[in-house]
Amino acid sequence: MSVGPGLEHLLIDGRRVEASGGETFETVNPADGTVLARIARGTAGDVDHAVAAARRAFEQGAWPRFSPADRQMLLLRLAALLERDAEEFARLDTMEMGSPIRHTRGSVVLLVDLLRYFAGIARSIEGTTNAPSDPALFACTVKEPVGVCGAIIPWNGPLWASVLKLGPVLASGCTLVLKPAEDASLAPLRLAELALEAGVPPGVFNVVTGFGTEAGAALAAHPGLDKIAFTGSVETGRAIVRASAGNLKRLSLELGGKSPNIVFADADLEAAARAAVGAAFANSGQVCSAGTRLFVERAIHREFAEEVARIAARLRIGNGLDPETDLGPLVSARQLARVRGHMDDALSTGARAISGGARLTGECHGEGFFFPPTVLIDARDDMRAVREEIFGPILATLPFDAEEEVIARANATEFGLGAGVWTGSVGRAHRLSRGLKAGSVWVNCYNRIDPAVPSGGVKASGQGREYGRQHVEEHFQLKSIWIDTAV
Ligand code: ADP
Numbered sequence: 290m291s292v293g294p295g296l297e298h299l300l301i302d303g304r305r306v307e308a309s310g311g312e313t314f315e316t317v318n319p320a321d322g323t324v325l326a327r328i329a330r331g332t333a334g335d336v337d338h339a340v341a342a343a344r345r346a347f348e349q350g351a352w353p354r355f356s357p358a359d360r361q362m363l364l365l366r367l368a369a370l371l372e373r374d375a376e377e378f379a380r381l382d383t384m385e386m387g388s389p390i391r392h393t394r395g396s397v398v399l400l401v402d403l404l405r406y407f408a409g410i411a412r413s414i415e416g417t418t419n420a421p422s423d424p425a426l427f428a429c430t431v432k433e434p435v436g437v438c439g440a441i442i443p444w445n446g447p448l449w450a451s452v453l454k455l456g457p458v459l460a461s462g463c464t465l466v467l468k469p470a471e472d473a474s475l476a477p478l479r480l481a482e483l484a485l486e487a488g489v490p491p492g493v494f495n496v497v498t499g500f501g502t503e504a505g506a507a508l509a510a511h512p513g514l515d516k517i518a519f520t521g522s523v524e525t526g527r528a529i530v531r532a533s534a535g536n537l538k539r540l541s542l543e544l545g546g547k548s549p550n551i552v553f554a555d556a557d558l559e560a561a562a563r564a565a566v567g568a569a570f571a572n573s574g575q576v577c578s579a580g581t582r583l584f585v586e587r588a589i590h591r592e593f594a595e596e597v598a599r600i601a602a603r604l605r606i607g608n609g610l611d612p613e614t615d616l617g618p619l620v621s622a623r624q625l626a627r628v629r630g631h632m633d634d635a636l637s638t639g640a641r642a643i644s645g646g647a648r649l650t651g652e653c654h655g656e657g658f659f660f661p662p663t664v665l666i667d668a669r670d671d672m673r674a675v676r677e678e679i680f681g682p683i684l685a686t687l688p689f690d691a692e693e694e695v696i697a698r699a700n701a702t703e704f705g706l707g708a709g710v711w712t713g714s715v716g717r718a719h720r721l722s723r724g725l726k727a728g729s730v731w732v733n734c735y736n737r738i739d740p741a742v743p744s745g746g747v748k749a750s751g752q753g754r755e756y757g758r759q760h761v762e763e764h765f766q767l768k769s770i771w772i773d774t775a776v
Pocket residue numbers: 441442443444468469470471499500501502504505506507509520521522523525526528529
């Protein structure tokens with residue numbers, strides 16, 4: 290595949306094919322507005338073909354005969370190929386969604402490790418022997434792959450999300466139809482080619498590019514899918530839950546958040562300030578678990594907010610391909626407009642920005658979709674910018690007085706993805722970890738990820754877990770087998 294304004298096809302049953310409607314759409318480099326490629330606009334008919342191919346691959350041919358050891362070797366080969374082509378993948382993601390090359394290079398290293406972790410799990414799936422009351426009965430459970438899976442992913446980490454969806458599918462013996470986000474299709478398509486090179490049989494991993502309301506909606510509703518995994522906004526998540534109801538397919542959802550990051554005066558404040566900047570502004574704030582509500586004990590609130598603003602103001606903002614860049618552009622003009630809308634709303638309801646606050650233009654930012662890291666003071670819990678997920682570099686700082694108060698305010702949100710706590714007190718670390726309603730709580734750190742540690746949301750942030758053994762287990766169903774030994 291070449292990068293440039295070439296044409297990218299769908300990848301179905303191991304073959305590159307045009308969309309059945311023959312239509313395409315453009316994908317754009319958000320750093321300068323140039324067209325990177327034309328992408329096939331897959332629709333419901335293409336989704337039908339892909340699901341049929343995935344079903345055939347699940348039930349017939351080589352794939353059902355792959356042993357756990359074979360699947361482990363396959364994942365290890367894929368990891369090795371991803372490591373070989375790391376630079377190409379890092380550049381693809383940087384060019385298509387803007388993230389700095391240092392960040393995307395680091396991501397590939399983690400994803401190689403993630404595939405190796407899943408390779409290990411592929412060999413260690415176990416059932417149980419059970420003990421019915423009737424001694425004549427023998428009973429055991431076996432785990433069987435759930436079947437044909439769909440995945441709909443967002444644009445904020447296209448390679449990351451693709452590997453995260455594919456790894457457990459390969460580890461479990463399922464098959465996959467992946468629908469990338471319309472703003473970020475290149476890395477998922479390239480990954481599908483790499484999978485073929487690694488020896489993944491045709492039809493096991495299919496990619497249908499296109500729009501959410503066309504290809505995405507058709508996939509979510511498809512009666513031929515046994516499971517669908519979605520990562521994206523709550524609103525779209527709700528649409529997917531509704532669409533999936535037809536055949537009651539298994540669901541896993543990772544739906545973003547408005548995560549609290551709580552700083553007590555007894556914490557290592559230097560470390561907390563540096564981490565608060567990373568928590569809120571990494572990937573230009575386009576991170577589901579971004580720590581966007583910074584609660585700070587009142588006595589140190591103002592000084593701490595100013596220190597966070599000073600550190601943020603030193604970040605270098607520019608084209609992600611420049612190795613010196615700390616923050617790239619937002620992914621698209623649409624996302625820039627959303628972020629600016631939230632900014633206007635925050636200012637008009639009484640918040641003040643002590644850094645950033647307006648789109649960056651001028652010589653070095655040109656036509657790119659650049660928005661600087663923005664720290665708000667005088668924000669209130671009931672403001673839209675404090676309640677809603679912005680998915681951009683806007684951080685609200687909020688003073689608090691007492692532990693119980695901050696736990697209640699941190700939890701007073703429909704979301705529950707991540708939460709950070711900064712404190713020197715072991716007791717408080719425990720109390721907050723248990724009191725905060727979130728899928729992950731980070732104490733004296735923020736947004737740590739490891740293949741071995743499950744991640745996911747509570748409340749409207751989603752259901753199911755990714756990473757860890759649990760992630761692979763969710764791709765199996767349990768079968769109970771009874772044998773009457775008296776017969
Ligand atoms: P954004 O609005 O920033 O694109 P979304 O959560 O809507 O965030 O998008 C995440 C993914 O969901 C993308 O791949 C998108 O194409 C897809 N999508 C959007 N709307 C729908 C829908 N109605 N049904 C299925 N998928 C959708």
